[in-house]
Amino acid sequence: MVARVTTFAFEGVEARRVDVEVQLIGSAGQTTFSLVGLPDKAVAESRERVRGAFAGIGLALPPKRIIASLAPADLPKEGSHFDLPIALALMAAMGVIGPADLEGWAALGELGLDGRIAATGGALPAAVAASALGLGLICPEANGAEAAWAGDASILAPRSLIALINHFKGTQVLRAPEPGPAMSGGPVPDLREVKGQESAKRALEVAAAGGHNLLFIGPPGSGKSMMAQRLPGLLPPLTPPELLETSMVWSMAGLIERGALTRDRPFRSPHHSASMAALTGGGHRARPGEASLAHNGVLFLDELPEFSAQALDSLRAPLETGEIVVARANAHIRYPARFQLVAAMNPCRCGQGGVGRGACGKAPRCQVDYQNRISGPMFDRIDLTVETPPVTAADMALPPPAEGTAEAAARVAAARAMQAERARTAGLDPVRTVNARAEGAYLERFATPDEAGRVLLTRAGEAGGLTARGWTRTLRLARTIADLEGADGVLRRHVAEALIYRRAGPAAQADFERRTSTRPGFAEAEAAPSLHR
Numbered sequence: 001m002v003a004r005v006t007t008f009a010f011e012g013v014e015a016r017r018v019d020v021e022v023q024l025i026g027s028a029g030q031t032t033f034s035l036v037g038l039p040d041k042a043v044a045e046s047r048e049r050v051r052g053a054f055a056g057i058g059l060a061l062p063p064k065r066i067i068a069s070l071a072p073a074d075l076p077k078e079g080s081h082f083d084l085p086i087a088l089a090l091m092a093a094m095g096v097i098g099p100a101d102l103e104g105w106a107a108l109g110e111l112g113l114d115g116r117i118a119a120t121g122g123a124l125p126a127a128v129a130a131s132a133l134g135l136g137l138i139c140p141e142a143n144g145a146e147a148a149w150a151g152d153a154s155i156l157a158p159r160s161l162i163a164l165i166n167h168f169k170g171t172q173v174l175r176a177p178e179p180g181p182a183m184s185g186g187p188v189p190d191l192r193e194v195k196g197q198e199s200a201k202r203a204l205e206v207a208a209a210g211g212h213n214l215l216f217i218g219p220p221g222s223g224k225s226m227m228a229q230r231l232p233g234l235l236p237p238l239t240p241p242e243l244l245e246t247s248m249v250w251s252m253a254g255l256i257e258r259g260a261l262t263r264d265r266p267f268r269s270p271h272h273s274a275s276m277a278a279l280t281g282g283g284h285r286a287r288p289g290e291a292s293l294a295h296n297g298v299l300f301l302d303e304l305p306e307f308s309a310q311a312l313d314s315l316r317a318p319l320e321t322g323e324i325v326v327a328r329a330n331a332h333i334r335y336p337a338r339f340q341l342v343a344a345m346n347p348c349r350c351g352q353g354g355v356g357r358g359a360c361g362k363a364p365r366c367q368v369d370y371q372n373r374i375s376g377p378m379f380d381r382i383d384l385t386v387e388t389p390p391v392t393a394a395d396m397a398l399p400p401p402a403e404g405t406a407e408a409a410a411r412v413a414a415a416r417a418m419q420a421e422r423a424r425t426a427g428l429d430p431v432r433t434v435n436a437r438a439e440g441a442y443l444e445r446f447a448t449p450d451e452a453g454r455v456l457l458t459r460a461g462e463a464g465g466l467t468a469r470g471w472t473r474t475l476r477l478a479r480t481i482a483d484l485e486g487a488d489g490v491l492r493r494h495v496a497e498a499l500i501y502r503r504a505g506p507a508a509q510a511d512f513e514r515r516t517s518t519r520p521g522f523a524e525a526e527a528a529p530s531l532h533r
Contacts, residue, residue, distance in 0.1 A: 001023070001024070001093060001099075002021050002022070002023045002093070003021070003022050003023075003089045003090070003092035003093040003099050003102075004019055004020065004021050004022075004089060004099075004102075005019075005020045005085040005086075005088045005089040005092070005102050005105070005106075005107055006018070006019055006020070006085070006105070006106040006107070006130075006133070006135060007020055007081070007082060007084075007085035007106055007107055007108050007126075008106065008108060008122070008125075008126045008129055008130075009075055009076070009077050009078070010078075010079070010122050010125065010252060011331060011333050011334070012252075012286075012288075012326075012333045012334040012335045013125050013245075013248045013249055013252055013288075013334075013335065013336065014125070014129075014334070015122065015125045015126050015128070015129035016075060016129075017129070017133065018037075018070055018071065018072070018075065018077065018082075019070075019071045020068065020069070020070055020082070020085040020086055020088075020089045021068070021069045021071065021089065022066065022067070022068045022069075022086070022089035022090045022092070022093045023066075023067050023069075023093065024062055024064045024065070024066060024093050024094070025064060025065040025066075025067065026064045026065045027064070029063055029064070030063065031061045031062065031063050031064065031065075031066070032065045032066065033047045033050075033051065033061070033066045033068070034065070034066065034067050034068070035047055035068045035070070035086075036067070036068070036069050036070070036073070037068075037069050037070025037071060037072075037073045037075075037077060038070070038073060038074065038075065038076050038077055039070060039077045039082070040076065040077060040078045040079075042078065042079055042080050043070070043077045043078065043079065043080075043082050045080075046080070046082050046083045046086050046111075047068075049080075049083050049110070049111045049112075049113065050083060050086055050087045050090065050111060052111075052113035053083075053087060053111040053112065053113060053114070053115045053161060054087070054090075054115075055113075056112075056113055056114040056115040057114075057115040057160075057161050057162050057165075059091075059094075059096065061090075062094060066090065066093075068086050068089065068090070070082065076331060078285050079120070079121075079122075079285065080110040080120060081108040081109060081110060081120040081121075081122065082108070083109060083110050083111040084107045084108060084109035084110070084111060084117060084138065084140075085106075085107040085108065087111060087161065088102060088107055088138070088164075089102075091165070096165065097165060097168050098168070101168040104134075104135055104136060105135060105136050105137070105138050105156070106126065106129075106130040106133070106135045106136070106137050106138070107137070107138040107139070108120060108122070108123070108126050108137075108138075108139055109138070109139055109140045109143075110140070111161070114160075115160045115161040115162055116159065116160045116161075117140040117141065117158060117159065117160060117161065117164075118140060118142070119140045119142035119143050119254075120139075120140060120143065120254075121251060121252055121253065121254035122251055122252050123137075123139045123140075123143035123146045123147040123251060124146050124147060124149060124150060124247055124248050124251035124256070125248045125251060125252065126139070126147070127139070127146075127147035127148075127149075127150035127153050127155065128150045128151075128153075128244075128248070130150075130153055131150050131151060131152060131153035135153075136153060136154030136155065136156065137150075137153055137154070137155055137156070138156045138157075138158070138164065139155065139156070139157055140157065140158075140159075141157045141158060141159040141177075142157075142258070143157065143259075144157025144177030144259070145157075145177050145178060145179060145180035145258055145259020145260075146180060146247075146251060146256050146258075146259040147177070147259075148176070148177045148178060148179040148180070148259065149179045149180070149244070149247065149259065149261060154176065155176055155177055156174050156176070157174070157177045158174055177259075179259060180256075180258055180259025180260045180261060181259075181260050181261075182260075182261055182262070182263060183260045183261065183262045184262065184263065184264060188230065188232060188233030188405060189226075189229055189230045189233065189405075190230070190233070190404045190405045190406075191204075191227075191230050191233075191234075191401070191403070191404045191405045191408060192400045192401050192403075192404035192405070193226070193400070194223050194226055194227055194230070194401075195223075195391055195395045195396050195398060195400075195401075196223075196391045196392070196395035196396075196398075197222070197223050197227065197388055197389075197391070199386065199387075200216060200223070200227055200386050200387075200388045201227065201408075203384045203386040203501060204227050204230070204231060204234070204408075205234065205408045205411065205412060205484065206384065206477070206480055206481060206484065206501070207231070207340070207342070207383070207384055208231055208234035208235055208408075208409075208412045209411070209412045209415035209416065209435075209480050209483060209484050210383075210415070210419075210434055210435035210436050210476065210477065210479070210480030210483070211340050211434040211435065211436035211437065212340070212383035212384055212435070212436045212473075212476070212477060212480065213319065213340065213341040213342070213343075213381060213382045213383050213384070213436070214228075214340075214341070214342045214343070214382070214383065214384045214386070215304070215342075215343045215344070215345070215382045215384065215385045215386070216228065216342075216343070216344040216345070216386055216387075216388050217344075217345055217346075217347055217371075217385065217386070217387050217388065218344075218346070218347070218387055218388030218389060218390070219346060219347065219351050219352050219388075219389075219390050220346060220351045221390070221391065222388040222389065222390055222391055223388060223391060224302075224344035224345075224388055225300075225302055225344055227388075228298075228300050228302075228342045228344060229267075229300075230405060231267075231298055231300075231340075231342060232264060232265055232267045232297070232298060233405040233409060234405060234408050234409045234412050235265050235297075235298075235409075235412070236412070236413055236416055237263040237264065237265070238263045238264070238265060238296060239431050241431055242296045242431060243261060243263060245295060245296060245336060246266060246295050246296045246297070247261050249288050249292050249293060249295050249335065249336060250293065252287070252288055253287060253288050253293060255293070265296060265297035265298065266293060266294050266295065266296065266297030266298065266339075267294070267297055267298045267300065268290045268293050268294040268297070268298070268299050268300065268339075269300040269301075269302065270290045270299075270301070272301070272302065272303045272304075272306035272307045274290065274307070274311060275308070275311060276308070276310050276311045276314045277289065278290060278311075279291055279311050279314060279315065280292075280314045280315065280318065280324050280326070280337075281324055281326050281333070281335050282326050286326045286328070286333040288335045289324070289335075291315060291318055291324060291337040291339055292324055292335040292336060292337045294337070294339040295335075295336045295337055295338055295339060296338060296339070297339060297340070298339065298340050298341075298342055299339045299340070299341050299342070300342045300343070300344075301341070301342075301343040301344075302343070302344050303344070303345060303346075304343040304344065304345040304374060305345055305370055305371065305373035305374055309373065309375065312374065312375070312378055313375055313377070313378060315341070315378070316377055316378055316381060318337040318339075319341060319381045320381070322336065322337060322338035322437070323335065323336050323337055323338070324336075324337045338432075338437075340436070341381075341382070343382070345371075345374075346370075347367050347370070347371070348362075348363065348366040348367040348369075348370045348371075349366060349370050350362075350366065380467055380469050380470055381469070381473075383436065383473050383476070383477050383501065383502070384477070384501040384502075385501065385502070386501065411484055412484075414483075414486070415480065415483035415484050416434065418483045418486075419433060419434055419435060419483060420433070422442075422446055423442075426441075426442050426445070426446075428442065435447075435476045435477075435479045435480045435483070436476055436480075438476055438479065439472070443472065443475060443476070443479075446479060447475045447476060447478065447479040447490055448475075448490065449475070449478060449489075449490040449491065449492065449494070449495050450489060450490065450491055450492065452491070452492040453478070453490055453491055453492040453494065453495040456492055456495050456496060456499070457471070457474065457475075457495050457499070460499050464499075464502075466502070470502060473502070474495070474498045474499060474502055475490070475498075477498035477501060477502075478490045478494040478495045478497070478498040479494075481494040481497050481498060482494045
């Protein structure tokens with residue numbers, strides 16, 4: 001007799017079906033336990049955990065040859081969540097549970113040596129996949145509230161093997177778990193607490209309205225990190241599809257506690273010592289990295305040039321595609337990574353730059369060398385580059401600004417509503433179509449500037465050397481500025497402000513000034529004095 005139970009192997013956030021088959025062979029003799037189907041070390045150790053869990057609840061393995069097969073055999077199996085399905089299939093083969101009782105169920109969970117079922121990552125993606133197959137899911141009690149978010153899937157969340165056996169025998173019926181609470185992250189820091197830096201706050205609002213990447217450059221204490229931490233308060237809450245996508249990534253990382261989800265957008269701020277694998281994902285089991293954990297939210301990189309060049313450049317492709325592919329010899333693991341990059345950096349290593357009190361004596365060479373740690377292609381993917389000058393004593397003596405996070409968030413919500421309505425008009429997904437990701441015919445239809453704006457952009461591109469990507473990102477940025485103004489079309493003033501934000505560091509500025517010094521009349525174009533590529 002062969003007993004079967006369905007479970008899942010994870011490739012990124014995708015749960016792939018695995019059939020666990022257990023067969024007992026031979027007559028009375030010595031017990032042997034074989035596990036086949038390309039298991040990794042953690043899966044191979046399931047034999048001993050299952051053996052110990054059975055002993056913990058008073059069950060002895062039969063004196064036969066036990067073969068547990070994980071099909072398909074060519075799919076790598078990783079993780080301890082195979083313990084429970086192997087144990088259930090074995091109990092069905094032994095007659096402890098009727099094989100018919102397991103029909104219509106998938107299972108995952110790690111076993112303790114006393115028979116308890118321990119929490120494991122991936123309960124939410126497994127529940128979604130089980131529901132798609134028309135199956136219910138048996139998962140650990142600690143994961144029950146998380147799995148219940150999958151919707152109409154039937155969920156059983158026992159605390160132990162004994163509780164599950166009693167449920168199938170009808171002596172102790174388990175209740176279906178309720179979804180965990182939808183939490184809020186609590187009060188967010190207010191923009192009113194930021195003194196001065198009006199230009200930087202304007203750029204922060206533009207970035208929030210269109211989902212654009214943003215870089216603050218300024219000396220220590222100028223409020224760069226302070227403003228970045230206030231960006232989540234300007235962003236709208238996660239929509240239901242975004243909430244499910246984000247929660248599935250967090251489930252794979254084991255970061256959902258007691259099934260509690262939050263509609264606040266993620267804000268991840270890794271230390272600059274983070275490795276490439278920590279940022280983009282990887283490791284032995286290809287876990288999601290910080291970029292994927294920031295999916296549908298914000299990835300804040302403070303002290304940007306202090307990150308390794310390899311780690312920073314590994315983010316270039318995700319910034320364009322919205323996903324990360326962890327390549328292995330036998331598999332390609334995909335994680336979603338549609339995040340908004342916000343970064344901060346000092347103008348040079350000493351932090352002061354080349355002007356004002358305490359100016360660096362090595363300027364501008366120190367600034368050029370320091371900012372050249374960031375590659376040109378990485379700079380090209382940053383939509384807004386904003387200088388944050390030192391905050392003066394006069395700024396600190398001023399009363400709090402009249403407008404704070406609530407007022408700016410209202411303008412951001414109105415701008416995003418305009419983007420959603422345009423997306424519906426174009427037959428696109430209004431959730432995913434923000435200006436920062438607009439392209440193709442949509443961009444041509446809704447972001448083409450008027451004649452004066454087109455002339456300005458053309459002259460700026462010729463003089464400043466805008467790349468094709470820079471041209472497109474400037475149009476997207478101008479569209480967002482127009483949305484904040486409530487304008488239907490993109491005008492010259494919107495393009496001019498967008499060009500101001502497309503600034504670069506001293507190396508690009510020096511090159512721009514050299515190439516434009518012999519071109520009279522460009523100043524009349526109202527473009528920035530230092531256009532970015």
